[in-house]
Amino acid sequence: MKFIILAVLLAMFIAFVVMVVKAAKQWRWYHITSAVIAMLLAIILLFPTAGVLKSRQAWHKIKEDLEGRLANVEDENRLLQYGDGGGATGGEGLKALSLKLSNLGTEAGRRWRSLAFGGADPSGQITLRANTAPAVPGEPAPAADAAAGPLVPVGLVVYGFAEGKFRDLEQPVPMVYLGEFKVIASQPNVVTIAPTFPLEQNQLDAINSGRAVSWSLYEMLPLDGHEPFIAEGSKADEDNILGRVDDELVNMILRANREESNKETIANYLRDGQRGSPEDPAARWVKVRFDKKYTIDVDSPEQRGALEGGFFDNNGRAVDSSLQRADGGSITFAVGDELVVKEEAAKLLIDQEKVASLVDTYYLRPLNDYRYVLRRIRLQISELDVRIAEMQYEKQVLDAAIAATLGMLEKGQEEKLKLEQDLAQHQVENVALKEFFDEVREDLRQMKEATSVLYRDNFVKLRQIQQLAAAATLTDT
Numbered sequence: 039m040k041f042i043i044l045a046v047l048l049a050m051f052i053a054f055v056v057m058v059v060k061a062a063k064q065w066r067w068y069h070i071t072s073a074v075i076a077m078l079l080a081i082i083l084l085f086p087t088a089g090v091l092k093s094r095q096a097w098h099k100i101k102e103d104l105e106g107r108l109a110n111v112e113d114e115n116r117l118l119q120y121g122d123g124g125g126a127t128g129g130e131g132l133k134a135l136s137l138k139l140s141n142l143g144t145e146a147g148r149r150w151r152s153l154a155f156g157g158a159d160p161s162g163q164i165t166l167r168a169n170t171a172p173a174v175p176g177e178p179a180p181a182a183d184a185a186a187g188p189l190v191p192v193g194l195v196v197y198g199f200a201e202g203k204f205r206d207l208e209q210p211v212p213m214v215y216l217g218e219f220k221v222i223a224s225q226p227n228v229v230t231i232a233p234t235f236p237l238e239q240n241q242l243d244a245i246n247s248g249r250a251v252s253w254s255l256y257e258m259l260p261l262d263g264h265e266p267f268i269a270e271g272s273k274a275d276e277d278n279i280l281g282r283v284d285d286e287l288v289n290m291i292l293r294a295n296r297e298e299s300n301k302e303t304i305a306n307y308l309r310d311g312q313r314g315s316p317e318d319p320a321a322r323w324v325k326v327r328f329d330k331k332y333t334i335d336v337d338s339p340e341q342r343g344a345l346e347g348g349f350f351d352n353n354g355r356a357v358d359s360s361l362q363r364a365d366g367g368s369i370t371f372a373v374g375d376e377l378v379v380k381e382e383a384a385k386l387l388i389d390q391e392k393v394a395s396l397v398d399t400y401y402l403r404p405l406n407d408y409r410y411v412l413r414r415i416r417l418q419i420s421e422l423d424v425r426i427a428e429m430q431y432e433k434q435v436l437d438a439a440i441a442a443t444l445g446m447l448e449k450g451q452e453e454k455l456k457l458e459q460d461l462a463q464h465q466v467e468n469v470a471l472k473e474f475f476d477e478v479r480e481d482l483r484q485m486k487e488a489t490s491v492l493y494r495d496n497f498v499k500l501r502q503i504q505q506l507a508a509a510a511t512l513t514d515t
Contacts, residue, residue: 047081141360147257150190152201152210155251156228162237164219164245166253168227188224190255195220195234197259200250205290212254216241218412219255231255235416259412262405264310279325279378279400280311310403323402324384326394328371332387337367378402 054077058070065073121131130138156165168189190196198219199212217238219231237245244250264280267288272281288307293299306321316322338355341362349358356362363369371377376397379387387394 047084051077051081149257150196150229150255153229153253153255155245155253158245161232163222163230163232166229166231166255168229187226188229189226190221190224190229192221192224194257196231196255196257198231199254199256200244201252201254202249210252212256214241214244214249215412216244216250216253229255238419259408262408264403264405267307267310274311276398277313278311280402283308283310306403309401312401313398314401315399316401318404319381320404321401322381323378323400324381325376325378325397325400326384326387327397328373328375328377328387328394330393331370331372332391332393333368333370335368337362 054073058065058073062070117131119131119133121134150168152169153166154169156167158164196219198216200214200216201210202213204211204213218234220234221229222232223230267283268281269284269287272284274281285308288304289295292304292307336355338351338353338357340351340357341359342357349356349361351357377394378400381399384394384396388396
């Protein structure tokens with residue numbers, strides 16, 4: 039290409055020289071000088087112009103690449119912000135995840151993470167220290183601000199968890215429940231807590247064994263839910279309204295491989311959301327389809343915080359401002375809309391209101407209210423402790439009775455042995471007596487026979503004497 043351009047320039051230069059030579063007869067010197075200078079400038083400026091064009095072409099290509107990258111970044115940013123709900127992945131965007139995180143944060147209340155265990159005193163008070171690691175590696179940690187307020191409000195009742203590593207997560211998460219505590223003292227980087235109830239043995243073991251090195255404090259106990267146990271990417275269908283349950287996660291959390299695990303509870307978690315009509319009314323949910331337009335009030339006119347009595351009133355309407363709707367506090371269902379409700383609400387819509395029809399029945403695991411579950415478990419443990427004390431006392435009584443019985447048995451064995459010896463001696467004596475009795479009886483028999491013989495002899499002799507006596511009398515007369 040370069041040689042072609044040089045050939046063209048050379049041809050133009052030769053043509054220019056020929057034209058100037060032929061026009062020299064009619065031109066004056068300044069005409070020729072101007073033309074020569076213009077030709078030289080054109081040739082000289084041609085190279086900078088070519089460089090400029092080449093540079094512009096390169097910058098234009100860079101501009102097009104940047105515009106393409108900008109479009110891709112904008113698409114990625116839109117995808118990250120709003121997700122790909124209409125695509126094949128069906129992923130959620132940052133805004134939706136932020137909303138979910140905000141809802142979780144509202145449900146959990148205030149929380150203090152990654153508190154280092156600082157030890158416990160004999161009275162049971164525990165010291166926790168905030169993480170003072172430097173924000174920038176290699177730089178010293180910032181000093182605590184003396185004017186800053188306490189780390190945790192004094193007097194607040196909090197719930198402690200031991201943090202640990204979970205699968206596919208770098209950030210430590212709560213793993214072991216350590217009990218309910220009350221904040222005794224608090225500084226900007228240190229907080230002292232004391233248990234509101236005596237800790238259970240497993241909680242004491244977790245603290246004393248060093249497994250509770252990193253703590254989390256929660257203002258409220260976490261709420262139970264269905265979604266945390268659903269497999270990532272799973273979608274709801276007619277057979278399971280929640281999606282496929284992550285059986286690996288359930289088995290790992292509930293420790294299905296251990297003998298002491300509750301198989302029935304694990305089965306309830308794995309069955310969550312499946313089609314069917316369970317025997318437990320609390321787990322029986324019904325999908326209904328609206329045949330008429332229907333409006334339901336979901337917000338209560340009363341407003342209060344969740345810490346003042348829960349998120350909902352007695353009718354199930356939201357009282358916490360974070361849960362209430364901004365469009366009047368009611369929801370309207372159009373004809374054909376489907377809704378999954380408890381069996382009682384379904385009967386109300388189908389049989390009484392007559393605005394919906396039955397579609398199907400599903401099993402939904404009854405959720406746990408850990409505030410009451412933990413207290414109920416504590417009461418059960420207290421009752422079991424009392425029962426254990428009673429059983430131990432009864433065991434002591436039984437042990438004493440068994441010991442007395444063993445003593446009596448031992449004494450009875452001794453008496454039995456003596457009686458057996460007496461029986462053996464008695465049997466020997468009985469045999470001897472029997473032999474002696476037989477001898478005496480034989481002697482008596484022989485004596486009786488001899489006596490009988492003598493008696494007969496005596497009787498005969500008596501008769502003879504009587505006869506002799508009678509004969510003697512007759513003779514004397």
